[in-house]
Amino acid sequence: DAGVTQSPTHLIKTRGQQVTLRCSPKSGHDTVSWYQQALGQGPQFIFQYYEEEERQRGNFPDRFSGHQFPNYSSELNVNALLLGDSALYLCASNFLSGGGKQYFGPGTRLTVT
Amino acid sequence: RKEVEQDPGPFNVPEGATVAFNCTYSNSASQSFFWYRQDCRKEPKLLMSVYSSGNEDGRFTAQLNRASQYISLLIRDSKLSDSATYLCVVTHSSGTYKYIFGTGTRLKVLA
Numbered sequence: 001d002a003g004v005t006q007s008p009t010h011l012i013k014t015r016g017q018q019v020t021l022r023c024s025p026k027s028g029h030d031t032v033s034w035y036q037q038a039l040g041q042g043p044q045f046i047f048q049y050y051e052e053e054e055r056q057r058g059n060f061p062d063r064f065s066g067h068q069f070p071n072y073s074s075e076l077n078v079n080a081l082l083l084g085d086s087a088l089y090l091c092a093s094n095f096l097s098g099g100g101k102q103y104f105g106p107g108t109r110l111t112v113t
Numbered sequence: 114r115k116e117v118e119q120d121p122g123p124f125n126v127p128e129g130a131t132v133a134f135n136c137t138y139s140n141s142a143s144q145s146f147f148w149y150r151q152d153c154r155k156e157p158k159l160l161m162s163v164y165s166s167g168n169e170d171g172r173f174t175a176q177l178n179r180a181s182q183y184i185s186l187l188i189r190d191s192k193l194s195d196s197a198t199y200l201c202v203v204t205h206s207s208g209t210y211k212y213i214f215g216t217g218t219r220l221k222v223l224a
Contacts, residue, residue, distance in 0.1 A: 033212070042117075042200055042214030043157065056211050090156060092212070100145060100210025104156040 002027060004093050004105035012111045013081050021076040021108045025093030031055075032074040033102060034066060035090040043090055049074050050096055081112045116140055117203050119215035127223050130191050134218045136201030137183045145210065146177055147202040148186050151217065157200055160186075191222045 005024045013019050025032050031050045035043035045058035049068035063079045072093075078085055088109050092102040119136045126132045138146075146163035161168065163175040163184050174187040188195055201215040 031210075035212070035214075040121075040216070042216045043212070045211050045213065048211060058211070088154075094210065096210070100204055101147070101159060101162065102210070102212060103159070106156050109154075 004091055004103055006089075006091050006105035006108050008108060009106070010109045010111075012113060014113055015081055015083060017081050017112075018077065018079045019081060019110060021078075021089050021091075021110070022073065023075070023091030023093075023105055024073045025091075026103050029093035029095050029103070030072055031094050031096045032068060032072065033092045033094075034074070034076045035092065036060070036085075037088040037090060037107075039087075046076065078110075083112050086110060086112045114139065115216070117201055117213050117215040119201050119218050121216055121218060123219040123221055125221045125223055126191055128191060128193060130222075131187065131189045132191055132220060133188075134186045134199055134201075134220075135183055136185070136215050137181075138201075138203045138213075139182065140203070140205065141182065142205055143182075143203045145204040146175075146184050147212075148173075148175055148184075149200040149202055149214075151198045151200055153198075160199070188220075191220075193222050193224060196220055196222045 033048040034046040037043040047057040052068045068074045088107045090107045091105045094102045148160040149157035150160045151157045167176045172189045176185045198217040200217045
């Protein structure tokens, strides 16, 4: 039973560029959430997708956008990258009717130079 | 003030010691509570859910005090492998189960 997978593992981008991160949820899960974790901090909620729609959004600018596909996989897009966007981006999945317990993927480490 | 607060530590304890972490939350509408463990540069992994009646899983005991709005994690007989960051997580009753994390408490178990 595959867990949550994310790609790529690492990414280096330049300020102003755009990036797309990908996530496949754990088998049987229908909900995907994205989090940003800066060094030394706890993860911060970006947004959550269910039934291909954004259900809730954290305090992140519109430069952060996402998408969920019919197979429940998801993408996180960040436009006009800033140095402060350098972080570990975590994807988590859960079965919405199952009590909300979330399982995390290994993350994508984004460095913006 | 952050919605979920934890002492960042680090807590340096000898093997075999008992160590306790606390976490306070400010939103009284918080619904579910968890402890996650995160190893350096890895993803958070669910350690245990926290229930009002308190719950235990081997050497780990979690407690919830809704009146005082805090949760705790007790680790008995610490092992070297317990060295990690422990993240407190709270969700609201919004139906989306958006996770709100504390900053995490670093634990280092010394030989």
